[in-house]
Amino acid sequence: MEATQNPLRGVDFREPLHRQAEPAAGPVWIRQSDIAMAEKETPLKAVQVEGLVVMKIIKHCSQRFPTTATGALVGMDVNGTLEITNAFPLPIIEIPPEAHYEGQHINTAAAAPRAKANTGYQAEMIRMLREVNIDAQSVGWYTSANMGNFCNTNFIENQYYYQKDLNESTVALVHDVSRSSQGALSLRAFRLSPQFMAAYKENKFTTENLQKSNLRYQDILVELPVQIHNSHLLTTFLHQLPTPPPSTSLEEPTSVSSIETNPFLSSNPLHPNYETLSLNIDPFLSQTCDLLLDSIETHHTESNNFSYYSRALAREQNKIAQWQAKRKAENALRASTKQALLPEDEWQRLFKLPTEPNRLESMLNSRQVEQYSRQVDGFVAGTTGKMFAVRGNLLPGEGWVGIEETQESREQSCCEKWEEVCSARHFVDSDQTRGATF
Amino acid sequence: MAANEDTFLHLARPLGPAPVGTQPSTHPLTVIVQPQALLSVLDHSTRRPPDQTRVIGTLLGTRSDADDSTITIHSSFAVGHTETTDQVEVDMEYQKTMLDLHKKGNPKEVLVGWYATSSELNTFSALIQNFYGGQGDGTWPYPAVHMTVSTEAGKGVEVRTYISAPVGVTPERAADSAAFIPVPYEIRYGEADRSGLEMLAAAKDREDRTVATITDIESLEHALEDILGMLDRVGKYVEGVIEEEDDTLPNTSLGQYLLNALALAPKVDPADIEKDFNNHIQDVLAVSYLANTIRTQMDLSNRLATAPLTMGGPESTSLATKEEGGQQSQRGGGQRGGRGRGGQQREQRDQREPVSAI
Numbered sequence: 001m002e003a004t005q006n007p008l009r010g011v012d013f014r015e016p017l018h019r020q021a022e023p024a025a026g027p028v029w030i031r032q033s034d035i036a037m038a039e040k041e042t043p044l045k046a047v048q049v050e051g052l053v054v055m056k057i058i059k060h061c062s063q064r065f066p067t068t069a070t071g072a073l074v075g076m077d078v079n080g081t082l083e084i085t086n087a088f089p090l091p092i093i094e095i096p097p098e099a100h101y102e103g104q105h106i107n108t109a110a111a112a113p114r115a116k117a118n119t120g121y122q123a124e125m126i127r128m129l130r131e132v133n134i135d136a137q138s139v140g141w142y143t144s145a146n147m148g149n150f151c152n153t154n155f156i157e158n159q160y161y162y163q164k165d166l167n168e169s170t171v172a173l174v175h176d177v178s179r180s181s182q183g184a185l186s187l188r189a190f191r192l193s194p195q196f197m198a199a200y201k202e203n204k205f206t207t208e209n210l211q212k213s214n215l216r217y218q219d220i221l222v223e224l225p226v227q228i229h230n231s232h233l234l235t236t237f238l239h240q241l242p243t244p245p246p247s248t249s250l251e252e253p254t255s256v257s258s259i260e261t262n263p264f265l266s267s268n269p270l271h272p273n274y275e276t277l278s279l280n281i282d283p284f285l286s287q288t289c290d291l292l293l294d295s296i297e298t299h300h301t302e303s304n305n306f307s308y309y310s311r312a313l314a315r316e317q318n319k320i321a322q323w324q325a326k327r328k329a330e331n332a333l334r335a336s337t338k339q340a341l342l343p344e345d346e347w348q349r350l351f352k353l354p355t356e357p358n359r360l361e362s363m364l365n366s367r368q369v370e371q372y373s374r375q376v377d378g379f380v381a382g383t384t385g386k387m388f389a390v391r392g393n394l395l396p397g398e399g400w401v402g403i404e405e406t407q408e409s410r411e412q413s414c415c416e417k418w419e420e421v422c423s424a425r426h427f428v429d430s431d432q433t434r435g436a437t438f
Numbered sequence: 439m440a441a442n443e444d445t446f447l448h449l450a451r452p453l454g455p456a457p458v459g460t461q462p463s464t465h466p467l468t469v470i471v472q473p474q475a476l477l478s479v480l481d482h483s484t485r486r487p488p489d490q491t492r493v494i495g496t497l498l499g500t501r502s503d504a505d506d507s508t509i510t511i512h513s514s515f516a517v518g519h520t521e522t523t524d525q526v527e528v529d530m531e532y533q534k535t536m537l538d539l540h541k542k543g544n545p546k547e548v549l550v551g552w553y554a555t556s557s558e559l560n561t562f563s564a565l566i567q568n569f570y571g572g573q574g575d576g577t578w579p580y581p582a583v584h585m586t587v588s589t590e591a592g593k594g595v596e597v598r599t600y601i602s603a604p605v606g607v608t609p610e611r612a613a614d615s616a617a618f619i620p621v622p623y624e625i626r627y628g629e630a631d632r633s634g635l636e637m638l639a640a641a642k643d644r645e646d647r648t649v650a651t652i653t654d655i656e657s658l659e660h661a662l663e664d665i666l667g668m669l670d671r672v673g674k675y676v677e678g679v680i681e682e683e684d685d686t687l688p689n690t691s692l693g694q695y696l697l698n699a700l701a702l703a704p705k706v707d708p709a710d711i712e713k714d715f716n717n718h719i720q721d722v723l724a725v726s727y728l729a730n731t732i733r734t735q736m737d738l739s740n741r742l743a744t745a746p747l748t749m750g751g752p753e754s755t756s757l758a759t760k761e762e763g764g765q766q767s768q769r770g771g772g773q774r775g776g777r778g779r780g781g782q783q784r785e786q787r788d789q790r791e792p793v794s795a796i
Contacts, residue, residue, distance in 0.1 A: 048648065052477040052478055058631055059474045061630075062630035088543060091542040128536050134485060181633070184652050227649065229641065230647045230648075233480045233595065234638070235642050277661055285725050292732055366737055370733055370737075373732070373733040376726045376729040379654065380725075382654050383722050387718060391712075
């Protein structure tokens with residue numbers, strides 16, 4: 001195990017020295033428990049993802065798109081910051097054909113992180129990684145998402161499995177493939193909240209319990225801020241790649257085609273992504289609407305279940321009341337004739353109250369819808385700004401001085417205005433919801 | 439020993455003594471390196487044991503279907519090895535197990551070659567190269583790609599790719615000699631990698647080498663700032679030409695290029711713009727409004743279903759009713775839930791129309 005102590009000793013590309021503070025040698029299980037103990041004192045505050053991990057996740061997720069891809073993360077917990085230093089994909093477990101006949105549609109990829117067969121794979125992989133000095137500690141898993149549709153039972157079960165069994169300090173990274181293709185990288189880290197962990201352990205999501213524990217859908221997941229970190233070597237490498245247009249003057253071009261083919265002008269891979277300026281809004285809107293309709297469907301089913309349950313419950317209780325009244329009358333009769341009384345609590349044997357449906361699904365659904373609406377708000381803010389800019393640009397006759405200035409000032413004012421409007425609406429919404437908690 | 443970086447002649451490879459019956463391919467070959475593989479190599483280099491100057495690993499990727507002339511390196515993994523002055527030891531068992539594990543996760547990727555984290559090519563390189571290119575576990579009949587990534591402190595990172603041809607010195611030396619032939623390589627990233635690389639690039643100029651993830655509106659802001667900067671620069675140049683300033687030389691082709699770019703601005707009727715603009719903005723706002731309404735509605739309906747029966751009284755009465763017994767409040771909750779659902783249904787009908795209209 002001397003491997004993990006400090007792989008960089010005697011090397012100039014030194015990482016920050018916190019790794020030296022780790023216990024130098026000894027079997028891994030001791031170190032893990034140490035870290036687990038330390039973790040109890042400092043809960044996770046942030047997640048730091050290595051550039052390599054970002055690229056690996058992107059590669060895996062976009063390869064499998066639109067199906068879900070999952071994988072495991074390894075790294076280290078350093079004073080409340082979870083450093084994720086490597087990742088590997090988990091294979092999709094082929095389910096035996098007879099499982100298909102049971103009518104259970106299991107998304108094999110989504111369930112992979114907690115599948116039995118993969119536990120072995122993961123342990124084996126981590127053992128191999130340790131031999132080449134990679135941080136050999138499982139710190140969570142990642143999954144791909146499509147427009148933020150990750151709040152489902154699979155996600156919860158996977159994360160529960162990780163947080164309960166393996167190690168307290170584990171996170172789930174969610175990479176949203178569709179949103180990343182439209183501009184900024186969407187990589188988010190989530191954990192289950194301690195309250196939810198406790199509730200899920202008991203697995204009692206009945207109305208009564210929810211009232212008691214005061215657990216709300218906002219409390220299921222805790223989001224952690226994500227930072228992206230590069231190694232020194234990678235920084236060196238990035239600085240060598242062709243980057244934004246050089247600020248020094250170039251040679252005079254001799255023809256139009258020489259401008260178009262000039263490597264300095266045409267290839268700048270790491271330049272800001274102008275995809276964000278695209279005005280193509282329809283795919284986003286239609287996808288969001290589809291997803292919202294799905295959510296409504298789920299909500300509808302759940303609330304139907306619940307109202308069915310409450311009707312059944314009312315019916316049963318009615319019957320019980322009738323029975324009790326009858327029994328009481330009978331007993332009164334018996335008392336008057338001096339006969340032995342019949343027991344009055346026999347109804348507990350005779351009638352069976354229906355079991356209440358699990359409220360977890362509807363809670364998750366609420367969380368999901370919240371996710372969608374946040375996403376839409378963000379999208380609206382950007383798009384409206386862009387659209388006002390385009391209008392300002394194409395209709396210059398509205399008293400604007402120059403096109404550039406028009407664009408800039410409009411853009412800024414629009415963005416600001418829309419951020420204000422959106423945040424204002426958030427306030428209104430949260431007021432409404434607060435008003436609903438009688 | 440390393441090949442000169444600047445230019446080299448890229449030819450069909452010389453034929454080695456091939457066994458009868460098999461004809462190794464002799465096409466010129468190009469290598470495409472994906473950023474993931476390169477990043478993984480760099481990561482391995484920072485994690486090398488302190489007493490080792492270079493580390494090696496396996497490259498995995500795909501070959502182009504048509505003629506095997508393009509090799510795309512998708513990923514890589516590290517392999518332990520020890521090197522002394524007169525012998526080299528590569529953990530072949532490890533390499534085999536890891537390859538199997540990797541194939542489970544990425545069934546499409548095959549072994550294409552190996553990497554080393556120094557530009558040096560020596561006898562050991564030839565030995566390892568012959569192993570990777572050999573029959574059985576190796577890449578035979580395809581050539582094995584050797585990628586060197588120099589990671590010397592204080593110097594730039596240099597990437598080179600080679601394939602090899604056997605050279606016959608003596609039969610005894612055949613195992614540890616090979617002629618490394620440089621081949622051109624290209625770092626190519628996919629559309630999906632863009633956003634990730636952009637983030638990495640954002641961190642490169644910062645001292646702590648970290649950057650937080652940004653929201654959509656922030657990335658829009660960055661892109662706009664960038665474009666405004668470029669517009670400014672072009673504007674200044676054009677101004678300089680018009681004002682006939684000394685330090686700006688007019689250039690016909692630049693002018694033509696700018697004119698072409700300006701011609702791309704569409705000429706549309708203002709009324710049309712106004713109409714399209716209004717339509718689009720209505721779409722966007724409608725979806726946003728609906729999403730938020732649905733959220734509020736669902737929240738409300740769920741809350742009503744789980745809220746204790748209080749008749750809207752203050753907190754004290756709510757506690758009192760709660761104590762009356764779970765059953766009653768449950769029933770009340772159920773009924774209220776039902777009512778909430780009714781509202782939901784109505785609302786659902788309302789919004790189906792605009793949604794389908796979009």
